[in-house]
Amino acid sequence: MHELACPTCGTSAQYDFKNYLMICPFCSETFKHNVETGEKDPFLDHYIIPNTMAPKAVKDMTLEWLKRLHHNPKMVDKEYVVASVEGVSVPFWVISLEAHSDWSGLAQRRTRIQDHGNGSDFLNENGKFRRTYRWGINARNNICELWGIARMHEPKEKILVNWDGFPLDSTFSRGHIEKPQADRSAYDAKEAFEFKFANGLPISGVEVDEESAIRRASQHVDQYHHQIASQYVDFLIECRTEIEIAGIQLIHLPFWHVTYYYRPQTALRHFYKPALKHVLIEGYSSGVLHGELALTRTDKVGVNAIVTGVAALVMFLLGAAWHPAFFLVAAFAGIISAASLYLSAVKSKLPTMAQSAVNSGGRSEGVAEASRVEVA
Numbered sequence: 001m002h003e004l005a006c007p008t009c010g011t012s013a014q015y016d017f018k019n020y021l022m023i024c025p026f027c028s029e030t031f032k033h034n035v036e037t038g039e040k041d042p043f044l045d046h047y048i049i050p051n052t053m054a055p056k057a058v059k060d061m062t063l064e065w066l067k068r069l070h071h072n073p074k075m076v077d078k079e080y081v082v083a084s085v086e087g088v089s090v091p092f093w094v095i096s097l098e099a100h101s102d103w104s105g106l107a108q109r110r111t112r113i114q115d116h117g118n119g120s121d122f123l124n125e126n127g128k129f130r131r132t133y134r135w136g137i138n139a140r141n142n143i144c145e146l147w148g149i150a151r152m153h154e155p156k157e158k159i160l161v162n163w164d165g166f167p168l169d170s171t172f173s174r175g176h177i178e179k180p181q182a183d184r185s186a187y188d189a190k191e192a193f194e195f196k197f198a199n200g201l202p203i204s205g206v207e208v209d210e211e212s213a214i215r216r217a218s219q220h221v222d223q224y225h226h227q228i229a230s231q232y233v234d235f236l237i238e239c240r241t242e243i244e245i246a247g248i249q250l251i252h253l254p255f256w257h258v259t260y261y262y263r264p265q266t267a268l269r270h271f272y273k274p275a276l277k278h279v280l281i282e283g284y285s286s287g288v289l290h291g292e293l294a295l296t297r298t299d300k301v302g303v304n305a306i307v308t309g310v311a312a313l314v315m316f317l318l319g320a321a322w323h324p325a326f327f328l329v330a331a332f333a334g335i336i337s338a339a340s341l342y343l344s345a346v347k348s349k350l351p352t353m354a355q356s357a358v359n360s361g362g363r364s365e366g367v368a369e370a371s372r373v374e375v376a
Helices: 055-069 073-079 210-230 297-321 325-360 365-370
Strands: 002-005 012-015 030-033 040-042 046-048 080-108 122-138 235-262 277-282 287-291
Touching: 055 073, 055 080, 055 235, 055 277, 055 287, 073 080, 080 210, 122 210, 122 235, 210 235, 297 325
Parallel strands: 046 235
Antiparallel strands: 002 012, 030 040, 080 122, 080 235, 235 277, 277 287
């Protein structure tokens, strides 16, 4: 940490030079600092989307989200415990851009052509499409420091997302349980940056510069359009995307991270080991961006393995003490238990593989499917 005087109010404060931009804690002025020359240049395109939620409202919203997923909503208050509620305002570079894509490829005929070569079964196809975005790029070096924030983009197309950027307008306005509290979109509600609009949320520093953000956004959109074009044909030969940058702004976005655990009141508590689950909520219009279910398929398979294993043991004892026919039931239950244990072990490895893929910047199709989160 180093002490600097704000170029606007002149008040001295401690700043971390690893940050690309400095933010005065007294007057909210944002400026660049040249370490070699000592020059301080104001940065004007800095905005913040106000946080409109308090910790209690976040907790209540999480419980309401769980009630809508639970088969018996009245049991949610008894069986679910919110362990922590933490909020943070994260900086994002929002790049306004327009992307034009031209593609060509081969599409297989629906009916085969007789007495011709194999190549006649495919038709040459080509096309073009254009889209505009306000593309969000995390301005933190560690894009995984907040749970769920590294995979925000959920496109309407059925494609594999292996980038961390996202279109702001469609992403930061989804997952509402009820009618949004705010009538305006998050982007339209942005204010010139001041700490007061965070309403108590910690403000994360800006570590990534504009050039890196624009480069990453261009790569993301190019990959996105390449996968969109791949849906039109069976074999994509070429996809060329031209990107026009219209502008770039720095915007702090409010997020709430909630952890909870499931504590069943039924006999399931003897077989289920409580584990922390996560929910990510945006703090402007109160939408659930990501959420983990208390009981996943892996958990259910594991519980099934235990129950059938106990049943196999009981049937074996009955077969030994009463009638040999119970041995057949014991063998059947044992096979189901062994298969369930195997599936549970395989599925439990997939989230770890998915996290490793996130850290390396990509993931395979099978892992992506296994690690997909269900959202209300």
